[in-house]
Amino acid sequence: MDSFRDKIVPVTSILLGVVVVWYVMAVILNAPFQRDLDRRANQTPGIVEFIGKTLAQPKPTLPAPHQVAVNFFENTFLRSITSNRSLVYNAWVTLSSTLLGFAFGTALGIVIAVGIVHVATLDRSLMPWIIASQTIPILAVAPMIIVVLAAIGITGLIPKALISTYLSFFPVAVGMVKGLRSPELTHLDLMHTYNASASQTFCKLRVPASVPFLFTSMKVAVAASLVGAIVGELPTGAVAGIGAKLLAGAYYSQTIDIWSALVAGSVVAALLVMVVGIAGRLVDRAMGGRPA
Amino acid sequence: MTGVSPAVVSASKLGLTFQTNDGPVQALSNVDLTIGKGEFVSFIGPSGCGKTTLLRVIADLEKPTSGSISVNGMTPEQARQSRAYGYVFQAAALYPWRTIERNVALPLEIMGLSRAEQAARIKRTLDLVNLSGFEKKYPWQLSGGMQQRASIARALAFDADLLLMDEPFGALDEIVRDHLNEQLLELWERTNKTICFVTHSIPEAVYLSTRIVVMSPRPGRVSDVIESTLPKKRPLDIRETPEFLAIAARVRDGLRAGHSYDD
Numbered sequence: 001m002d003s004f005r006d007k008i009v010p011v012t013s014i015l016l017g018v019v020v021v022w023y024v025m026a027v028i029l030n031a032p033f034q035r036d037l038d039r040r041a042n043q044t045p046g047i048v049e050f051i052g053k054t055l056a057q058p059k060p061t062l063p064a065p066h067q068v069a070v071n072f073f074e075n076t077f078l079r080s081i082t083s084n085r086s087l088v089y090n091a092w093v094t095l096s097s098t099l100l101g102f103a104f105g106t107a108l109g110i111v112i113a114v115g116i117v118h119v120a121t122l123d124r125s126l127m128p129w130i131i132a133s134q135t136i137p138i139l140a141v142a143p144m145i146i147v148v149l150a151a152i153g154i155t156g157l158i159p160k161a162l163i164s165t166y167l168s169f170f171p172v173a174v175g176m177v178k179g180l181r182s183p184e185l186t187h188l189d190l191m192h193t194y195n196a197s198a199s200q201t202f203c204k205l206r207v208p209a210s211v212p213f214l215f216t217s218m219k220v221a222v223a224a225s226l227v228g229a230i231v232g233e234l235p236t237g238a239v240a241g242i243g244a245k246l247l248a249g250a251y252y253s254q255t256i257d258i259w260s261a262l263v264a265g266s267v268v269a270a271l272l273v274m275v276v277g278i279a280g281r282l283v284d285r286a287m288g289g290r291p292a
Numbered sequence: 293m294t295g296v297s298p299a300v301v302s303a304s305k306l307g308l309t310f311q312t313n314d315g316p317v318q319a320l321s322n323v324d325l326t327i328g329k330g331e332f333v334s335f336i337g338p339s340g341c342g343k344t345t346l347l348r349v350i351a352d353l354e355k356p357t358s359g360s361i362s363v364n365g366m367t368p369e370q371a372r373q374s375r376a377y378g379y380v381f382q383a384a385a386l387y388p389w390r391t392i393e394r395n396v397a398l399p400l401e402i403m404g405l406s407r408a409e410q411a412a413r414i415k416r417t418l419d420l421v422n423l424s425g426f427e428k429k430y431p432w433q434l435s436g437g438m439q440q441r442a443s444i445a446r447a448l449a450f451d452a453d454l455l456l457m458d459e460p461f462g463a464l465d466e467i468v469r470d471h472l473n474e475q476l477l478e479l480w481e482r483t484n485k486t487i488c489f490v491t492h493s494i495p496e497a498v499y500l501s502t503r504i505v506v507m508s509p510r511p512g513r514v515s516d517v518i519e520s521t522l523p524k525k526r527p528l529d530i531r532e533t534p535e536f537l538a539i540a541a542r543v544r545d546g547l548r549a550g551h552s553y554d555d
Binding site: 184186187189190191192193194195196200204205208209211287288289290 | 351352353372373375377378379381383385387388389390391398399401402403430431432450
């Protein structure tokens, strides 16, 4: 199989390299604390025993891969998914606000792009503000959004989703402006010779031409949405969600929990990007795209 | 317009100057031209002689800056609004996300024709360009020549009497081009449309046209108009006849007289 040689072998060798480096770093970073412990306990373990101990600390500086893997496995598959220690439960909490924020963000991005492409005033006035909005650190904005919305009685899912929206509308807006402007001049001239109205040109030419751009920017947007949802959980005092797990882990120095929450976050991100990619490919196929 | 055969296109003292960063460029100057119904008129000349610009002025894709022009007795804008012409671009310009039949349907959808009427016209025009059986194919599944035939079908679909063609076969190889030239003549004879055809191939212009308008650049202008004496029925081997070669020689002389290749 070509896919074996082209994909599986390179990906696996990189993964192996990462794991090896990770183990070496875990031993190096956990060694000082372990030496400290051993000195206090008046123990002089051999080198093999010492390494074994650095990889089995309950609160290591850098958890070893197998510790993270065991923690991830236990909290994903062995817990009831209603338990607030379950990673599935926490991932779902984050995922729900990610998806809501992503839907808002995509819709907002499209609306902004349509406005920019069709209204010359918006084209000149809106873009600088949109770019400025993305230069503000989301960590600084997130608490304010939560506080302001709580003051007018909006709490729960919506404020978190709005932080996702804040991050995800940008790539969609930029991508769709490009997409809606992507039709070739002859394609536009053709519409002109048919005396097509602006809305006909929009529906029959600009929108279909922008679809590939939409899906590319949605891939970026969905990942940004997840980041937004996680960041949104930090200042809300959320009790559940991947962000809440990260925060709790940091409070109690549960480094293994932090790392397995991080793994859960990246699994969710990878799945989201993959789903958007598959949807994009299905739509492309339905629109007569040439199979690659 | 007076007379039995009203002019389809009538231009007088037509001029168009583009404002560019390097100063004004006279794309067209003092063009006087009348095209009658059912004529096949070719515009030939080197790059920059304004042949495409003239076609675009007729199509209301460019606005003239001086003189006057009428299409079907109207301004080009009114003619465009009444969908008086079909335009075929140098590239087929098919929409890649539409099948061949949906591409042909595009102008019909915009005109708001009923589904049944659309289907009937799609079938008729695809038959006309010998593309029956390819309705459900996407453009990338067709050869360049077939794509260009589909774009001609699209221009024919809404039954305009005037067909404007801007080097439609310029990007195709000679064998395909010969074949399409033959088919185009056949189509012209059957539909009795008026055709304006831009080309820079002398044999193509002579083979197809009832009249050849020779143009020259800087400023873009009409330097000669040559009436073809060839019969309406033209097999491909008419291109070997002395009559054909004589006309071709005249066109070549006309092009040379325009000093088009001196600089």
